Amino acid sequence: MEQKKPILFDKFTPVNYRYQKIMYCKKCGRYTSIENITCPKCGHNNLITMDKHNERAVKMRSQADLLIMLALFFVSIIVARSKYEIALSIGAGVFFTIILILIHKKYMESEKALNLYKIFTNSFQDIKQGLDMDEAKALKKMKDTNFKQAYEDLREIGVLLQDDRIKENKLLCLSNFVLRKDEDLELDSLILSYYSPILVNYIDEVLKLNRTLVRRNVIDYIIKYEGYILQMKNGQDILGNVAGAAVNSKQNIILYKDFIMRYIDVLPKDRIVRLHNITRDSNLKELNDIYAETREVIDYRFGTDNDIKKIMY
Ligand SMILES: [Zn+2]
Numbered sequence: 001m002e003q004k005k006p007i008l009f010d011k012f013t014p015v016n017y018r019y020q021k022i023m024y025c026k027k028c029g030r031y032t033s034i035e036n037i038t039c040p041k042c043g044h045n046n047l048i049t050m051d052k053h054n055e056r057a058v059k060m061r062s063q064a065d066l067l068i069m070l071a072l073f074f075v076s077i078i079v080a081r082s083k084y085e086i087a088l089s090i091g092a093g094v095f096f097t098i099i100l101i102l103i104h105k106k107y108m109e110s111e112k113a114l115n116l117y118k119i120f121t122n123s124f125q126d127i128k129q130g131l132d133m134d135e136a137k138a139l140k141k142m143k144d145t146n147f148k149q150a151y152e153d154l155r156e157i158g159v160l161l162q163d164d165r166i167k168e169n170k171l172l173c174l175s176n177f178v179l180r181k182d183e184d185l186e187l188d189s190l191i192l193s194y195y196s197p198i199l200v201n202y203i204d205e206v207l208k209l210n211r212t213l214v215r216r217n218v219i220d221y222i223i224k225y226e227g228y229i230l231q232m233k234n235g236q237d238i239l240g241n242v243a244g245a246a247v248n249s250k251q252n253i254i255l256y257k258d259f260i261m262r263y264i265d266v267l268p269k270d271r272i273v274r275l276h277n278i279t280r281d282s283n284l285k286e287l288n289d290i291y292a293e294t295r296e297v298i299d300y301r302f303g304t305d306n307d308i309k310k311i312m313y
Contacts, residue, residue, distance in 0.1 A: 007177040010152055012184040019120070021159045022127065024053040031123070031130030033160055034137065034153045054116045061115075062104040069097055131161055139169070147173040155186070164192050171198050179205055187213040195225040197232060204238045207245050214245035216252075223259050240266030247275045250282050257290055264297050272298060273308065 015021055023032050025039040027046040032039070039047055048056075073093035080086040104111070120127070134157050141150035151173035158166045167190050175198055179185060187206050192199055203222065207214050222229065222242045229235040243263035246256040253260060253275065260267075260275065267275065276298060279291035302308045 004176060004178045006180070007148060008180065009148065009155075009183055012155060015159070018159050019050050019116070021156055022050045022130075023047040024050060026053075029126065031127045032134055033131060033156045034134045040133070040137070050116070050119070054112055054119060057119070058108070058111050058115050062111075065100060065104070066097065069093070069100055073097070131157055135161070135166065142169065142173060147176045158189065162189070164194070167192055168196065168198075171196070171202055174202060179209060181209045185210060185213060188215045188217050191217050191221050195228045197228075200225070200229055200232065200238060204234075204241055207241055211245045211248070214242065214248075216255075218242070219246050219252075219256060219259070223256075226259075236263075236266055239263050241268065244268045244271030247271045247278070250278055250284075250287075253278060253282075253290070254284070254286060257287070261290055261293060264293060265301070269302065269308070272301075 021033045023036055024030075025032075025042060025044070025046050026048060027044045028039060028042040030039055030041040032047070034040075036047060037045055039045075070093075073089065073096075076089040076093065077086055080089050134153065138150045138153035138157065141147075141153065151170055154166055154170045154173065158170060170186075171190060185206050187203065190199065190202065200222070203214070203218060219242060222239065226239065229239055232238065240263045243256070243260045244267050246252050246260055247267070264272065264275075272294060276291070276294045279287045279294060282291075298308065
């Protein structure tokens with residue numbers, strides 16, 4: 001097996017809504033999620049965000065409405081038979097133009113939301129095709145062993161396409177690197193719908209760097225495949241580390257009590273102390289048994305360790 005390399009990935013920019021990762025080319029209509037300046041199809045610097053693309057479409061429609069209004073206004077002047085009718089046409093034209101502008105202004109946000117929905121409905125195939133082409137490019141980079149860029153591309157595409165294939169390829173890329181604590185590490189967005197030892201090892205690696213990334217979907221995944229993980233070479237230790245990560249709040253201890261108790265003998269020292277302190281202070285009947293067992297385990301595992309008394313406040 002090749003030696004893992006240290007790496008620092010480019011910063012990941014989070015978005016409020018997933019669609020905001022898509023860019024649109026004004027020139028050729030290509031959608032992409034891995035480029036933000038040059039279009040991967042026509043090569044022009046004509047990429048705009050989906051919000052901008054949507055805003056343009058809504059503005060163009062309100063301009064079309066205004067043009068129709070102006071046309072009607074001029075027709076009514078041409079067909080007017082007296083000065084009075086001309087004055088009436090001008091008055092009505094100005095009045096309705098102001099009303100139209102005010103209506104567009106008032107309902108701009110709901111028009112944008114409606115139009116965005118229309119873009120996704122009408123252009124679904126084009127967007128999907130654009131993302132598939134992005135994914136093919138990322139796979140090509142993987143084949144060329146450019147795992148850093150391949151991962152960064154898949155990370156962008158994965159915001160929109162959250163399927164197992166993309167997650168697995170991201171994991172394959174990540175398995176080539178030594179991870180760093182100061183990275184934008186992802187974890188719950190990589191959880192697969194099936195058992196994968198690569199993912200299990202990745203979970204173990206990440207939790208050693210940042211335990212707070214282990215959320216409930218990660219713990220649920222580990223519990224679901226506990227039987228398989230126990231057959232892994234370091235399976236028992238991984239389960240102990242995940243059980244340790246589950247000891248982060250009273251709610252999680254209640255929820256994962258049985259799982260934590262199964263690995264209480266291999267919980268890292270700081271985690272068993274935390275478990276002791278939380279269960280002792282909780283005043284909850286349902287945690288009495290785990291508190292009693294934690295005390296026993298601390299006695300026989302760390303009985304002669306005087307340092308532990310200092311952290312068991
Ligand atoms: Zn283009």
